[in-house]
Amino acid sequence: MQKHLIGAAVGVATLALATTAAAQFKPEELIQYRQAGYSFMSWNMGKIKVNLDRDYNQAQVAGAANAIAAIANSGMGALYAPGTERDIGDVKTNVKPAFFENPEDVRDLAMDFNQKANALAEVAQGGDQEAVRAAFGQVGEACKACHDKYRAD
Amino acid sequence: MQKHLIGAAVGVATLALATTAAAQFKPEELIQYRQAGYSFMSWNMGKIKVNLDRDYNQAQVAGAANAIAAIANSGMGALYAPGTERDIGDVKTNVKPAFFENPEDVRDLAMDFNQKANALAEVAQGGDQEAVRAAFGQVGEACKACHDKYRAD
Numbered sequence: 001m002q003k004h005l006i007g008a009a010v011g012v013a014t015l016a017l018a019t020t021a022a023a024q025f026k027p028e029e030l031i032q033y034r035q036a037g038y039s040f041m042s043w044n045m046g047k048i049k050v051n052l053d054r055d056y057n058q059a060q061v062a063g064a065a066n067a068i069a070a071i072a073n074s075g076m077g078a079l080y081a082p083g084t085e086r087d088i089g090d091v092k093t094n095v096k097p098a099f100f101e102n103p104e105d106v107r108d109l110a111m112d113f114n115q116k117a118n119a120l121a122e123v124a125q126g127g128d129q130e131a132v133r134a135a136f137g138q139v140g141e142a143c144k145a146c147h148d149k150y151r152a153d
Numbered sequence: 154m155q156k157h158l159i160g161a162a163v164g165v166a167t168l169a170l171a172t173t174a175a176a177q178f179k180p181e182e183l184i185q186y187r188q189a190g191y192s193f194m195s196w197n198m199g200k201i202k203v204n205l206d207r208d209y210n211q212a213q214v215a216g217a218a219n220a221i222a223a224i225a226n227s228g229m230g231a232l233y234a235p236g237t238e239r240d241i242g243d244v245k246t247n248v249k250p251a252f253f254e255n256p257e258d259v260r261d262l263a264m265d266f267n268q269k270a271n272a273l274a275e276v277a278q279g280g281d282q283e284a285v286r287a288a289f290g291q292v293g294e295a296c297k298a299c300h301d302k303y304r305a306d
Contacts, residue, residue, distance in 0.1 A: 063228055
């Protein structure tokens with residue numbers, strides 16, 4: 001297990017732009033920050049869905065897609081630093097242990113998600129709703145690919 | 154009070170790009186989403202501070218500043234829709250009632266914050282640390298201006 005954790009730590013570090021981002025925060029704070037990031041992305045995914053299903057507001061969709069992409073690009077890997085693998089007091093995590101044991105697979109999933117989020121933000125700047133719908137679907141699939149493997153529901 | 158709430162609702166709506174963003178969510182979800190947004194911005198503010206105080210990683214600062222600006226620009230006004238003025242079950246809010254009674258002042262504070270966040274994201278693309286330090290300070294003051302008036306601690 002110790003070997004796994006060290007391996008995971010090295011892999012997770014490559015996801016982040018710098019490990020200094022984690023050092024100043026307690027593990028329970030890192031868990032809460034990563035949950036905040038996904039929660040805020042979820043709100044913005046929901047907004048885009050409503051825009052595609054009902055009245056399309058280009059500025060709102062662009063703003064939502066930008067938020068998702070910017071959060072994805074902000075170095076969230078640092079939020080999975082060692083010590084964040086399990087519940088800490090009242091702070092619960094839904095990340096499965098397997099997440100920390102498969103750093104290469106996680107990195108691939110994360111990079112795919114970031115690419116799809118960036119592509120959505122790009123097309124959302126324009127007014128082509130069908131292009132946004134397709135890119136939105138791709139982001140949703142990238143979310144699900146990681147959730148299916150590594151999120152305990 | 155009813156009059157205040159109606160006035161607040163109208164004012165808050167002007168903060169949002171569209172009110173449809175709120176209609177699909179329950180008030181308690183909106184409270185949680187707004188808290189998630191501020192929490193994630195706080196993590197990124199903390200990262201920028203560490204970069205300015207210790208080793209400066211330009212890519213990390215740019216990513217953090219982009220996340221703050223994109224969240225600020227994502228239409229957070231919709232997260233203060235009617236029904237979100239008070240605690241709902243276990244979901245507590247730290248927003249003072251005065252926030253909802255002063256929509257014009259809130260709008261001014263929000264616009265100032267967004268401008269400062271955008272300015273920080275702009276200078277963070279470059280490598281001028283002192284410019285980033287100054288813009289970062291301005292964002293911090295804009296955060297505090299609203300917290301001092303409208304956040305119950």
